[in-house]
Amino acid sequence: MPRLFFQRLALSAAVISSLCTGAAAAPCGSTSAGYDAWKQAFSREAAAAGVGQRGLSALSGARYASRTIAADRNQKSFKYSLQKFMQVRGANTIVAQGRKRKARDAGFYAALEKRYGVPAGVVIAIHGMETAFGHFMGDSNVVSAITTLAYDCRRSDFFTPHALAALQLVDRGVISSGSVGAKHGELGHTQFLPGNVLSYGVDGNGDGRLDLTNQADALTSTANFLASKGWKPGKGYQQGQPNFAVIKQWNAAGVYQKAIAIMAERIDR
Known part of the structure; x- marks a missing residue:
């Protein structure tokens, strides 16, 4: 039976978010120059929010992620037309492979739909779109990427709770200071942001631990x-x-x- 993890920790995310909006919040920046000073201030916030020594050590070792900033400033594909976007993202391949996956693991997807009500095509389309079915789950250090985005003024309010969540995940051994993910700190087969791991993470294979690089857990x-x-x-x-x-x-x-919805329908036919 799948186990929902971190239900009480999900509640703490709201508390964390409120801490990060106070007057004492670490000041954001738009270049690498202020990142180390930001880390020191953020470390105090994190400790106040309950982050333990392992999480604080991971924060101390984090580095400004220049590639993350470059990617965040250059998200051109989302400006494409739907037709161009689907072509660039390989929609036909995702659909073809998705149909095979649905047929091969029919029992697994049927059980998911019975439990959660979500059709196989939707989950499979997301899996294909996010990581080409797990073939590339990222090559960026998660803690460095997510803390860089929390520091960066562009979307600091959005990413700060996720940065604190990442440190909590380190504390609890779900990830380590060396874990890698996508350039925005997303984790695993379907690229969950750390705060969403806390709120929605499920042990899907029943082994007693949560690991978003495990396909059953991620889906x-x-x-x-x-x-x-x-x-x-x-x-x-x-x-x-x-x-x-x-x-x-x-x-x-x-x-x-729109692409997810279209591909999912084609997979589910």
Whole structure:
């Protein structure tokens, strides 16, 4: 039976977020020059929020992630037309491979849908889009990437709770100071941000631990995320249908949302 992890920690995320909006919050910056000073101030915030020694040590060892900043400033693909976006992201390949995966692991996906109400095509489309079905889950240090984004003024308010969540994950052994993920600190097969790991992470293979680089854990967590955001079992998920609003919770880019819905429908046929 899948186990939901960190339910009490999910509650602490709201507390963490409130701590980060106070007058004593570490000052953001737009270049690497202030990052080390920011880390010192952020370390005090993290300790006050309950982060332990392992998490604080990971923060101390973090480095300013220049590649993360470059990627954050240069997200051109989300400006493409839907047709161009799907071509660039390999939609036909994702659909073809997704159908094979659904047929091969029919029992697993049927169990997911029975438990969470989310059709196989949606979970599979997300898996294919995010990491090409686990073939590339990132090459950036998670703690460095997420703390760099928390420091950077562009979206500091959004990423600060995720940075604190990453340090909590280090504390609890879910990730380490050396764990790698995507350039924005996302983890595993479907690229969960650290705060979402705390809130929606599920031990999908029943081994007693949460590991988003394990496919069963990642896909079960993805279905749990969508269900928790209000997925309505049996209802449609294309534009204008009830569950499209839930797909929008997965990614803020309109072209990405539409692509997921279209590919999922093709996989589920």
